Amino acid sequence: MVRFKKGEEIYSGGEPAHAIFNISAGVVKMYQSAGHGRGHITGFLYPQDLFGLSEEGRYTNSAAAVMGVTAYRLPVSAVRQQLAKDAELQFHFIASVCHHLRQAQRHALLLAQRRATARLARFLQLQEYLQSASAASEIYLPMDRLDVADYVGMTLAAVSRGFRDLEARGAISHRDRRHVKIVDRKALEELAFEIGGAARTRPSRSNRRFEPLH
Amino acid sequence: MVRFKKGEEIYSGGEPAHAIFNISAGVVKMYQSAGHGRGHITGFLYPQDLFGLSEEGRYTNSAAAVMGVTAYRLPVSAVRQQLAKDAELQFHFIASVCHHLRQAQRHALLLAQRRATARLARFLQLQEYLQSASAASEIYLPMDRLDVADYVGMTLAAVSRGFRDLEARGAISHRDRRHVKIVDRKALEELAFEIGGAARTRPSRSNRRFEPLH
DNA sequence: CGCTATCTTGACACCTGTCAACCGCAGTGG
DNA sequence: CCACTGCGGTTGACAGGTGTCAAGATAGCG
Numbered sequence: 176m177v178r179f180k181k182g183e184e185i186y187s188g189g190e191p192a193h194a195i196f197n198i199s200a201g202v203v204k205m206y207q208s209a210g211h212g213r214g215h216i217t218g219f220l221y222p223q224d225l226f227g228l229s230e231e232g233r234y235t236n237s238a239a240a241v242m243g244v245t246a247y248r249l250p251v252s253a254v255r256q257q258l259a260k261d262a263e264l265q266f267h268f269i270a271s272v273c274h275h276l277r278q279a280q281r282h283a284l285l286l287a288q289r290r291a292t293a294r295l296a297r298f299l300q301l302q303e304y305l306q307s308a309s310a311a312s313e314i315y316l317p318m319d320r321l322d323v324a325d326y327v328g329m330t331l332a333a334v335s336r337g338f339r340d341l342e343a344r345g346a347i348s349h350r351d352r353r354h355v356k357i358v359d360r361k362a363l364e365e366l367a368f369e370i371g372g373a374a375r376t377r378p379s380r381s382n383r384r385f386e387p388l389h
Numbered sequence: 390m391v392r393f394k395k396g397e398e399i400y401s402g403g404e405p406a407h408a409i410f411n412i413s414a415g416v417v418k419m420y421q422s423a424g425h426g427r428g429h430i431t432g433f434l435y436p437q438d439l440f441g442l443s444e445e446g447r448y449t450n451s452a453a454a455v456m457g458v459t460a461y462r463l464p465v466s467a468v469r470q471q472l473a474k475d476a477e478l479q480f481h482f483i484a485s486v487c488h489h490l491r492q493a494q495r496h497a498l499l500l501a502q503r504r505a506t507a508r509l510a511r512f513l514q515l516q517e518y519l520q521s522a523s524a525a526s527e528i529y530l531p532m533d534r535l536d537v538a539d540y541v542g543m544t545l546a547a548v549s550r551g552f553r554d555l556e557a558r559g560a561i562s563h564r565d566r567r568h569v570k571i572v573d574r575k576a577l578e579e580l581a582f583e584i585g586g587a588a589r590t591r592p593s594r595s596n597r598r599f600e601p602l603h
Numbered sequence: 604c605g606c607t608a609t610c611t612t613g614a615c616a617c618c619t620g621t622c623a624a625c626c627g628c629a630g631t632g633g
Numbered sequence: 634c635c636a637c638t639g640c641g642g643t644t645g646a647c648a649g650g651t652g653t654c655a656a657g658a659t660a661g662c663g
Contacts (some may be wrong), residue, residue, distance in 0.1 A: 207498060215501045217494050228487065235491065265479065272486045273442065277449065279493035280431050284421060286500035287429045287542035289620075291651070320610060328501035333651060335611055352610075352660085503652075505619070534642060547619055549643055566642075 179240040188237040195227030201244030202317040216326040291337035296367040393454040402451040409441030415458030416531040430540040505551040510581040
C-alpha cells in the first residue's frame with residue numbers, strides 16, 4: 176500500500192516495471208511526455224483500476240497522481256505467480272485490459288471530433304459514464320483544465336472557451352470549475368456530433384463485462 | 390474459413406456476436422459509423438489479428454474488408470470452451486488484447502496532433518511498424534484515401550495536401566498512390582511532432598509481447 | 604490581506620474544413 | 634480504337650475555428 180501526493184509521479188515511461196498498481200482512492204493520469212514541452216494524456220484512472228502495463232519489462236506510459244492517491248503496489252513477480260494458477264485473477268486481468276481498450280477507443284473517438292464543443296461534450300459524457308457508480312446528476316472533474324486540455328488534444332484557452340460555449344447553449348451548468356451538471360442531455364448529445372447532426376450515442380451502461388476479442 | 394470481397398461488411402456494431410475472426414489474408418478495418426454520414430475508423434487489422442470483441446454479447450464496432458479477405462470464423466461457444474482449459478490460447482488472447490490496446494493508444498496519440506503533416510507522419514510510422522515483418526523500405530497502403538482520412542480524423546482534401554507536404558519537405562516519396570517510401574526518416578520523425586520540435590519516437594520494435602497491466 | 608497558480612478573455616494569424624472544379628484512370632460500349 | 638462515364642484523388646478559393654500570445658480575472662492558500 177502506497178500513497179502519492181497531488182501531482183506526484185508514480186512511474187515514468189521506459190523505466191523497468193517492477194510493480195503494477197491497483198487504485199484504492201484518488202485519480203491517476205496516464206500520459207506520454209511528448210518529447211519537449213507538454214505531453215498527451217491517454218487516460219484517467221479511478222479507484223479499482225489496475226495499471227502498470229509493461230512491454231518488454233518497461234512501462235509504456237508515465238503515471239502521475241491527479242489528486243492524493245492511495246494504491247496497492249503489487250510486485251510483478253508475485254502477480255505473475257498468482258496469474259499462473261488463479262483463474263479468478265486471470266478473469267479480472269482480462270476484463271481490466273478490455274476495459275482499458277474500450278476506453279482508449281472512446282478516447283480516439285473523442286479526439287476524432289474536430290469541434291472543441293464536440294470534444295468537450297464527449298469528454299463530459301465519458302466522465303459521467305466513469306462516475307455513474309458514485310454520485311449522480313453532477314459530474315466532478317478531479318483534474319485541472321490543463322489536464323483536460325492534454326486529454327482532449329486542445330489548448331487551455333480552447334477548453335475554457337469550449338466550456339463557455341456548452342453553457343451558453345444550455346447544455347450544462349456549473350457550480351464551480353470542477354462541478355459540472357448536465358442540464359440538457361439531448362442538447363449535449365447533439366453537440367457531441369460534429370455539426371450538430373442527428374441524435375444517437377448509446378451510453379452503453381455496462382461496466383467491465385467482456386467476452387471475446389476486439 | 391470465410392471470404393469477404395473488398396468493401397464487404399463483416400459484421401455491424403450492435404448485432405449479436407456469434408463468432409470471432411482470425412485474419413488469414415487481407416486487411417480489415419474496424420469502425421464506428423458515426424450516426425449520420427461517414428464514420429470513424431478505429432483501426433486496421435492485418436493477418437494473424439484476432440477481432441470480434443463483444444460487450445454483453447454484441448459487437449462494439451463494425452468491421453469491413455479493405456481488400457479481399459480470408460479469415461477463420463470461430464464460433465464464440467467453441468472459443469469459450471477452449472479458453473477455459475487451454476492456457477496457451479489464453480496467453481494468445483491476452484496478448485492480442487494488449488496489442489490492440491497499445492495500437493489504440495498510439496492511434497490516440499496520432500489524433501492528438503493538431504497539424505495534418507504530423508498526423509500523417511505518425512500514420513506512416515504506424516503503418517511501417519505494422520508491416521515491419523513483411524517487406525521493407527517501402528510502405529504499402531492497402532486502404533484508400535478516404536479510409537486514411539477517417540482514421541486520422543481529417544478530410545480527404547487535407548490528407549491529399551498533407552501527403553504532398555510530406556513529399557515537398559523531402560520526408561517521403563511515392564511510386565504510386567499506395568506505395569510510399571520514407572526517404573528521410575529523421576525529417577519524418579521531426580514532422581511527427583507538432584511544430585517540428587526535438588527528435589525522439591522510439592519505434593519500439595517488438596510485436597506482441599505483454600506483461601502486466603496497462 | 605496579499606501572493607501565486609489557475610483560469611478566463613481578447614486580438615489576430617494560420618490551418619484545415621468546406622465546396623467546387625479539375626484530373627487521371629478503369630471499365631464500358633459503340 | 635476511341636468517346637463516355639464513374640470513381641478516386643488532387644487542387645484551388647474562401648471562410649471559420651482554433652492556436653498563439655498576452656493581459657486580465659478569479660480562486661486557493663498562507
